[in-house]
């Protein structure tokens with residue numbers, strides 16, 4: 523599409539108008555028949571036609587050439603108004619520099635840079651708009667640390683915001699504490715059960731060992747009694763043997779007579795009867811009896 527003829531100041535040569543859109547040529551090309559067109563206009567036309575839109579002569583896209591140099595120069599020198607004239611720009615400049623101007627024009631319409639804001643504003647008023655834009659956000663100046671949008675600023679209350687956050691954190695903390703308590707309790711419970719099992723096991727082992735010990739003790743007592751009896755028996759046997767030997771020795775020196783054996787009682791001093799002396803007497807008596815026979 524070409525430049526709107528209305529924007530141009532002064533006379534514009536008819537040859538500089540596009541044969542398709544009838545506006546001033548933009549990015550121009552010309553056909554062998556010397557008719558000129560905007561690049562986009564003639565490319566669009568040739569999709570559905572194969573002839574010049576002005577004189578119907580055959581035309582193919584490969585036949586298109588740049589515009590004559592003198593026409594390009596004439597075109598470049600045409601004076602026109604800035605496209606942002608409706609926004610207040612009064613600039614008029616040559617076509618060759620209009621693009622450069624419009625890119626930096628203070629009245630150029632820009633989208634507000636805040637996400638979500640639908641406002642379009644001229645470059646020169648953007649700063650003023652950003653100060654009042656509802657979608658501007660900034661960190662609260664009172665120090666609560668929250669980022670607030672401009673339109674929320676009136677309702678913003680640091681204390682209630684912080685209190686709400688505190689309540690939330692407290693609830694979270696309570697929840698966590700409860701969880702931990704529950705876990706500890708269940709762990710303790712299982713340990714307690716384990717201990718009780720172990721205790722009853724140990725108790726039954728102790729009972730078993732006690733039983734074994736008392737059986738061993740009674741065995742030991744019986745063995746000790748037997749041993750004592752055996753030792754007494756042995757002692758007695760030793761004594762009898764010794765006395766017998768003594769007696770035999772004495773008998774060997776002085777052979778006994780039956781009368782003496784009967785008549786003469788032993789010339790020993792009477793003494794308290796003891797198991798030993800009784801045994802001795804018994805042996806002596808036996809000995810005498812033997813001698814008598």
Ligand SMILES: [Zn+2]
Pocket residue numbers: 523524540541542543544545547548559560563
């Ligand atoms: Zn055109």
Ligand SMILES: [Zn+2]
Pocket residue numbers: 553555556557574575576577578579
């Ligand atoms: Zn033509």
Ligand SMILES: [Zn+2]
Pocket residue numbers: 604605606607611612613623624627628629
């Ligand atoms: Zn401008």
Ligand SMILES: [Zn+2]
Pocket residue numbers: 634635636639640641651652655656657
């Ligand atoms: Zn905005």
Ligand SMILES: [Zn+2]
Pocket residue numbers: 662663664665666667668678679680
């Ligand atoms: Zn605040």
